[in-house]
Every structure is written in structure tokens, then in C-alpha cells.
Amino acid sequence: MRESRPIVALDFPSFEAVKEFLDRFPQEEKLYVKIGMELYYGAGPEIVSYVKSLGHSVFLDLKLHDIPNTVKSAMAVLAKLGVDMTNVHAAGGVEMMKAAREGLGKGPKLIAVTQLTSTSEEQMRDFQNIQTSLEESVLHYAQKTQEAGLDGVVCSAHEVAKIKAVTSEDFICLTPGIRPAGSSVGDQKRVMTPADAYRIGSDYIVVGRPITQAEEPVAAYQAIKAEWNAQA
Numbered sequence: 747m748r749e750s751r752p753i754v755a756l757d758f759p760s761f762e763a764v765k766e767f768l769d770r771f772p773q774e775e776k777l778y779v780k781i782g783m784e785l786y787y788g789a790g791p792e793i794v795s796y797v798k799s800l801g802h803s804v805f806l807d808l809k810l811h812d813i814p815n816t817v818k819s820a821m822a823v824l825a826k827l828g829v830d831m832t833n834v835h836a837a838g839g840v841e842m843m844k845a846a847r848e849g850l851g852k853g854p855k856l857i858a859v860t861q862l863t864s865t866s867e868e869q870m871r872d873f874q875n876i877q878t879s880l881e882e883s884v885l886h887y888a889q890k891t892q893e894a895g896l897d898g899v900v901c902s903a904h905e906v907a908k909i910k911a912v913t914s915e916d917f918i919c920l921t922p923g924i925r926p927a928g929s930s931v932g933d934q935k936r937v938m939t940p941a942d943a944y945r946i947g948s949d950y951i952v953v954g955r956p957i958t959q960a961e962e963p964v965a966a967y968q969a970i971k972a973e974w975n976a977q978a
């Protein structure tokens with residue numbers, strides 16, 4: 747299940763910036779990249795086709811959340827773009843997640859966001875009116891995600907062991923908030939190194955700024971990839 751390449755978060759505002767970044771890598775280096783809302787809405791669906799045409803894999807991070815029928819139709823469109831993985835909000839419900847799977851088909855991986863890491867327990871209680879701990883809510887959503895037939899969840903590396911304990915070993919845990927030792931944490935609150943993320947069972951790590959903002963992005967990518975795979 748474990749992916750050998752760190753997923754590079756292409757948090758760039760435009761097609762040109764993405765092209766300039768990808769052009770730095772040797773042609774034979776096939777990356778796994780994350781395309782998020784900013785880039786997708788700014789550059790359009792063509793950005794996915796472009797990245798795929800270079801032979802890279804794409805995790806399209808759009809976090810869909812709507813009525814089941816709408817999500818199903820949208821997923822069918824994303825499947826045509828050739829995405830390798832995409833996601834929804836688990837809060838949309840089991841029926842919505844099942845519909846997402848139906849629309850996307852069996853090929854691409856489909857994962858869910860549980861509670862956003864920007865949501866505090868206090869916010870969850872006051873605003874969402876969910877009267878439990880944040881951790882219990884995350885675990886509950888993870889179980890429902892599995893029940894709906896999805897492949898896994900986006901989560902903090904610190905939650906991986908507990909999520910796998912209530913789902914299964916092969917339930918994907920994709921973890922952002924990764925920082926190699928000594929690199930700037932930025933706005934991330936709870937970070938983990940690639941080596942530690944491997945040790946605690948992450949299946950995919952997502953790394954953005956430590957690679958995209960590095961003076962030598964290719965070298966930074968290789969170092970993180972080596973650290974991630976050193977544990978294998």
C-alpha cells in the first residue's frame with residue numbers, strides 16, 4: 747500500500763509557476779503531485795491533463811462536499827481527467843461517499859477528510875455541536891469512510907496508529923504536516939519527519955514548502971524521498 751514517492755503539494759497560483767517548477771526535474775523522474783483548490787480553480791482542469799501528460803501521478807485535493815447526485819457527477823468528470831487519487835469531506839455522509847465512489851469508478855483512490863486540522867475541539871463542540879472529543883470524531887469519520895467503501899483518509903501523522911486500529915492496516919492514511927529535521931515549520935502546528943511518519947505507518951506523505959520553496963527543489967525532493975524510503 748505504501749507509496750515510495752512523497753507527494754509534492756503544487757501550491758502554486760498559475761500554470762506558468764507549475765511548469766517552471768516541474769521543468770527543474772529530469773524527465774525520467776516521475777513525481778506524485780497534489781493539486782489543490784487554488785491551482786485547480788486558477789489554472790483549470792487542463793492543469794491536470796498537463797501534469798498527467800508528463801507522466802506524473804496526480805492527487806486532486808478538492809474535498810468535495812455536496813448532495814450525493816452532484817458529487818457523483820462531479821467525480822465522473824474528475825475520473826475522465828485521469829486523476830490517480832481524489833477526496834471528499836466525510837461529513838457529507840455515507841451516501842455521499844458511496845455516490846462519490848460510484849462516480850469515480852474503481853481505479854483511482856478515493857479518500858476522505860475527517861475533521862480539518864484547522865478545527866479545534868472547542869470549535870467542533872460549539873459550531874458543529876458534536877459533543878465528543880476531536881479524536882473520537884476523527885475515528886468515527888474514519889470508520890464511516892471505510893464503511894462507505896473508500897480507501898482511506900487524510901489525517902495527521904499523530905493519528906495514524908489509532909485510525910488503523912479502528913479500521914484496518916490497509917486503510918490508507920495520507921499525512922501532510924511533514925518536515926525534515928531542521929526545516930522551517932511555517933504555519934504547521936504539529937509536524938513529523940518523513941522517517942518518523944514512515945515508522946508510525948503513514949502510507950503517503952504530502953510535502954509542500956520544504957520542496958517548493960527550497961533553493962534546490964530537486965535536491966530537497968531527493969533528500970526527503972531518501973529519508974522516507976530509508977526505513978523500508
Ligand code: C5P
Pocket residue numbers: 755757782862863864900901922923924932934952953954955956
Ligand atoms: O507546505 P506544506 O508542506 O505545509 O504543505 C502541506 C500541504 O498539505 C498543503 O497543500 C496543505 O493545504 C495540505 N494540508 C495540510 N494539512 C491538512 C490538510 C492538508 O497541510 N490537515
